[in-house]
Amino acid sequence: MTRQSLVVVGNGMAPGRALEKLFEAAPGAYKVTVFNAEPRVNYDRIMLSPVLAGEKSYEDIVIHGDGWYIKHGVTLYKGHKIIAVDRAAKTVTSEHGETVSYDKLIIATGSSPIIIPVPGHQLPGVLTYRDLDDVHAMMVAARPGARAVVIGGGLLGLEAAAGLQMQGMDVTVLHLMPTLMERQLDAAAGYLLQRSLESRGIRVHCKANTREIVGEKRVAGVRLDDGTLYPADIVVMAVGIRPNASLAKEAGLAVNRGIVVAPDMRTSDPDIFALGECAEAAGQVFGLVAPLYEMAGVVAQNLLGGTAEFHPSATATKLKVTGIDLYSAGDFAEAKDREEIVLRDPTRGVYKRLVLKDDRILGAVLYGEVADGAWFFDMVKRGVDVAEMRQTLIYGQNYQGGGTLDPMAAVAALPDEAEICGCNGVCKGKITSTIGELGLKNLDEVRAHTKASASCGSCTGLVEQVIKLTLGDAYNPAAVQQMCGCTELGHDDVRRLIKAKQLKSIPAVMQELGWKSSCGCAKCRPALNYYLVCDWPGEYEDDSQSRYINERVHANIQKNGTYSVVPRMFGGLTSAKELRAIADVVDKFAIPTVKVTGGQRIDLLGIKKEDLPAVWADLNAAGMISGAAYAKGLRTVKTCVGSEWCRFGTQDSTGLGVKLEKFTWGSWTPAKVKMAVSGCPRNCAEATCKDVGVICVDSGYEIHFAGAAGLDIKGTEVLGHARTEDETIEIVAALVQLYREQGRYLERIYKWAKRVGIDSVKAAVMDDAEKRRALFERFVLSQSYVQTDPWAERVAGKDAHEFTPLAAFGAAQHAERRLS
């Protein structure tokens, strides 16, 4: 029998899940073709909010990479929109004219955001919030300080608002109804939500009826019916979604609000299924992931001749905004035959409400304290009779049966099918059984194998409790984090023993400290190499095979295997000669991208590995050396122009920056080190978010450290005050040396300082002149071995094997090198 052809129109999360289930149950049952109107693979739309907030990237939220489609023999048409279904001929046709015939068809066209047709809705700058293109458009528009108006105070609108605020925008939410998220929350919880959003600086205007969007060439503001005008640089419409049913309608299928499906998910044509947000089941359409995934399972089974049915059940909602705990589940509307139990604690901002009918819970709204959400939701779904525990029900699971207050009891009492991770649909039983089968020991492993808490992470605490429950005393998250799987020892013990036992090579460390692997792994080897470089300057010979590729070849690898090169510009100063040499190199090697970096220098991107030595030779010839933009070491010293030019400058910040960089370049450190020197407290060099920062003042130099402006944002701590440039340099060098000696590999200065304590750093560097001098001298000694330009060394022939292929074959050479 030839394989049947299954065509899927749409490539969202629901059809993705259906195909997963289908391949799991019967790999090879169908020849599958997928048409995606978006030019992408399947990604996790729930995670658009973290992308918008800058916490995740597109790569992080891909569900099925290209490899998945290849592995399952799926033909994926990206950027192909289906425009016609011919039910008589059983074919679909795309707008590019591709026609494919099907035995079974799944329509999963999803939904479109509703655009309110007020005047001005077509102005540039009016956006929706539905897919990755929308998120990118928002991120482009999201300049700090710019103003955003979000129309719609539902789940999506509020997540968009929080994300835009994270991007530094000034955000106003307009909501038509009297309270926020009225579909998921009752008025009281809606009010609490509004209050906490407002306390974070998001303006909320309820009962706001938009009259028009104003603006000439692009959006300038939103005017309400009552005349209020909110100025805006962008407007995001997030008022709801509408199922995309036009394709089905034109094909003559039954369409109401969405594409009408029977409980077996078939449309009015038995060979055509509809699935996801475009489908209408039992008179309802759906937008949350749980029911859509349930539909997907039904479709997969029925494609294989099953008789599964989809019956809409209660759903639960969580708001994915950091710092706001909110959970709602089931049906909580008031009605005559319903009762409610309410708990309020205004000072703690806690509100809980249960809606009951005939001693069974229909719905729950929790705000401020949501730990019992899963427990309530489970009882909603199972229809548990709660008559016995009504007295204490609202206090949660810990208070049932007069038991003691054991935080683990709540989790222990959850049945196996209770959902722990909503994003990835992982239930408690799946976690406990996977731990047992694979012998998992910690959160990272559970995350890797079950995906529980791997998406938004809001269930991490719950997952940890399940692990603790399953493993008992064997689970000890507070134990010393071992360096890697090759040793039981933590970083600090390894560093201490390297000194104590005078271990001076990687094999010596591994032998003496009982490494469990023969030659380490990609985690411990670079760390050991750094510790040995740091502890035995001049004695230990650097092991290039234990360095990450960037440090091995002194350039930065890019996604396509080419490299980028950044020459050093001391203190951000350059010259006509240097710029001319850079321009010549760009021309000579046809370098595709030249970019100014955030560290005040120039990045040359897209250089072929073989060309690197020649590029460096030309840059060296003009007097430039490696900027170490790849190093766990000193990167840049950013400066402002200071007293030499600036009318506000108090000291020569540029000159000091140059001196600092000339003194510290080439040093290896546990993680990268970025410095800055500002000439006055206006701080144009942004010194207060750097690893080390200096702010010049009339009386001298204020020295800062432990700032961050990457994954974390943190202002610096003040280390102390210096009167002269020399004193400043000595303090900075002593600080860096202390960090070099105490830091764990890949631990940035701010994390190190937090771990050892700001005061202990001050005590060593500021309060004890002798200690500072000793640190300074150790830094100077170490520098005497490392200030050799790595580029010049490689131009002279060092590590030549890194930059040439072992062999290169074209069609001609192939014949010559053949052996007889």
Next chain:
Amino acid sequence: MSKNVNDASAVDWIAVGHADEIPLRGARVVAAPGGDIAVFKAADGGIFALRDRCPHKGGPLSQGIVHGEAVTCPLHNWVISLRSGEAQGADKGCVPRIPVRVEDGKVLVPATLLLSAAA
């Protein structure tokens, strides 16, 4: 020509260089019309070859850190077995293995695999 590359006599082997030219716990690239090949030397001197493309995002495995009989991809730290080409740990994926022999210090791979991507 036989497709069975494990049968040495039936394969047209071609020398791509000398084993000494590959650093211990390191790798070199062989550029070829059928796609780059990464030739690795493990800590014990064992020679392995894989297509130079990580199954995750196509990263050049030849640029990674070699440890035991595995390499860690330089782009996103996937760990790939040099022996099987399989991703280790929880990651799933496999990179095509390239049969390799060492004779008198010369590293040999099947000529067909230099010309075409099939493995």
